[in-house]
Amino acid sequence: MLYAYQPNVMGLKLSKKEELELFSRGIGNIIPRIYNPNDRREQKQVVQLVKDLLSSFSNEYVVINGRRKLLPKFTSIIEKEISPEILCLVAKKKKGAPWVVVVCFQVPDEGTAIKLNRTFLKGDYYRIFVPLKSVGVNISTILKAGGFWVWDMELLNYLLELYRPGYIVVERD
Structure with missing residues (x-):
C-alpha cells in the first residue's frame, strides 16, 4: 500500500x-x-481507537466527499455491547442529540442491519455505522435508509489521518 x-x-x-x-x-x-476480527484483544484496540478519534473532535467542519460535516466535541463516550460482533458507543454532547456509533466486527447480514435500524429508530440519535469488514451494497443501503451514516474503511482512515496521525486500520481476511 x-x-x-x-x-x-x-x-x-x-x-x-x-x-x-x-x-x-x-x-x-x-x-x-x-485488524483481525476474530481476536478479542484487537477488537478492544480498534474500539479504543474509535473512542480516541471521537474524543479528538472539537466542533469543527471537515469536508468529506465534497460535503461539509460538523464533527462536534463530545462530553462523554459510553460503551454498550449489543452482541459479541457488535458494540455500541454512545457519545454525548453538551447540547443536542447524542451520536450512536455502532462498531461491527464481522460482516452483518441483512437481518442484523434491519434489527439495528429498528433498535435505533426510536429516539433522537445521530447514527453512525462503522463496519470493520467490507459490507455489500444491500446492507449499506438498508443502514442508510434507517438513517445511519456508514463509515467505510476509507472514511475511517481519512478521519484517523486528520485527527490521529500515524494510525491506520486495514481489513484482514
Whole structure:
C-alpha cells in the first residue's frame, strides 16, 4: 500500500535505500495495526481507537466527499455491547442529540442491519455505522435508509489521518 506512492513521480529522485528508509517508519506504524476480527484483544484496540478519534473532535467542519460535516466535541463516550460482533458507543454532547456509533466486527447480514435500524429508530440519535469488514451494497443501503451514516474503511482512515496521525486500520481476511 505504501509503495503505491512513488516519490520519483513526485519529482523526488531517491535511491532504493533512501526510499526504504523513508517508508520504514510508515510500515512500522501500519503492520501492528492490521485488524483481525476474530481476536478479542484487537477488537478492544480498534474500539479504543474509535473512542480516541471521537474524543479528538472539537466542533469543527471537515469536508468529506465534497460535503461539509460538523464533527462536534463530545462530553462523554459510553460503551454498550449489543452482541459479541457488535458494540455500541454512545457519545454525548453538551447540547443536542447524542451520536450512536455502532462498531461491527464481522460482516452483518441483512437481518442484523434491519434489527439495528429498528433498535435505533426510536429516539433522537445521530447514527453512525462503522463496519470493520467490507459490507455489500444491500446492507449499506438498508443502514442508510434507517438513517445511519456508514463509515467505510476509507472514511475511517481519512478521519484517523486528520485527527490521529500515524494510525491506520486495514481489513484482514
